[in-house]
Amino acid sequence: MSDPALVEVRDLTVDYVGDNSVARAVNGISFDIKAGEAFGLAGESGCGKSTVAFALARLTRMPGLVTGGEVRFNGENVLAFSKDRLRRYRWGEVSFVFQSAMNALNPVIPVSEQIEDGIVAHRPHLGREAVRARAAEMFELVGISPRRLDDYPHQFSGGMRQRICIAMALALEPKLIIMDEPTTALDVVVQRDIIEQICDLKARFGFSVLFITHDLGLMIEFCDRIGVMYAGELVEVAPASSILTAPQHPYTRALGRSFPPLTGPRVRLEGIEGTPPSLSALPGGCRFSPRCGEAIPICMTRVPLLQPTPVTGGQAACHLLK
Structure with a gap:
């Protein structure tokens, strides 16, 4: 058996509450950070990266609110820490x-x-x-x-x-x-x-x-590994070495095309058309589908789940994966 992770995030959900609305900034994401590992979170501004970090440290403040899931550190539930335990944790x-x-x-x-x-x-x-x-x-x-x-x-x-x-x-x-x-x-x-x-x-x-x-x-x-976030969801997790060479999610591929290579022939950079959706008015199905050039009808109606990607040894959430 492999060693237990130092940090285990399971179905973490964070909302920002307004007078008449709720914006879900982080929508049920799960990932681990192993002892001695460097784990990265990538994505456009507003995708929820910093919100995840603040939740891990119990630093979320109103109007932000952790509304679901677990954060475990060395097996202990951080979200259930007393004030004294939290003081020692931070x-x-x-x-x-x-x-x-x-x-x-x-x-x-x-x-x-x-x-x-x-x-x-x-x-x-x-x-x-x-x-x-x-x-x-x-x-x-x-x-x-x-x-x-x-x-x-x-x-x-x-x-x-x-x-x-x-x-x-x-x-x-x-x-x-x-x-x-x-x-x-x-x-x-x-x-x-x-x-x-x-x-x-x-x-x-x-x-x-x-x-x-x-x-x-x-x-x-x-x-060592990178998690790619989009509109509050984790769309791909993979070893850093494969995130550009073998991206499995269309959004990860689009991010890669907008990044200038340091070696090899010059290539035309391509931006990602459109803008991320409003967190208070999210599209149905895959949240990236309105901006995705590879979208198929099922992408508009059914939410894709993270599934193993044998090519990279990671996970991705896309209906195009076989």
Whole structure:
């Protein structure tokens, strides 16, 4: 038998509730994240990627509401955690690298205090010197001189601020790090440096990663497996190595055609016609069918279910699969 997954998501459903409407942002999705694995979530803006990440950490706030399913971490039901258990879970077992480092860091507090506060909150038995030493160790780990611990966020470059966020996420040695667009607004050289550093740290400490980004090329380089989302549903899950070379879902193929290849002959890029549907007025059947050039009549009426795809060893939800 294979080892149990670190994270098990089963039929997760998240709604956003308005005065007179309900928008289903995540519709009954299921996936696992194994120990030591980097699992990516890809898809267009508004497809539900960040909503899934917030649900995993029990950070969903009104008008968002988790209305169904389970999230299990090491076999425990996260959605049933008490306040005390939830406090130990966040940052101690699951930590975060948020989308905008400058917004994630308090601009009027030295970065040392921001790292040390998290350590003290979870390990109050440590003395001041030990906490300071841990913060310095984290700075060294991400390639920043500990002499800069007492600087303010504005005194660092964008890439260095992102490294500080990574240092904060690693300070308590969590088993899972959720990275939501961790390289947004950074130039490609800095992006590569940060991803290489994350890869090195992951290999060194063995933590798992939930990686969310619009950059499919970056995701393929970093992740072991990738889940592709569309309009709140998981339409394909496959090894990263096959997501571009052998995509099984029309939406995954369309994403691949809109991504410029780095090698080989030049090819014309093709965008995906139309726009994602409104979550409060979803089409019947397959949600991608109104934009799909391969749709057949059954796609308009029957919802496809995830099924195994022997070609990739993954899963896809499409009526065209045999």
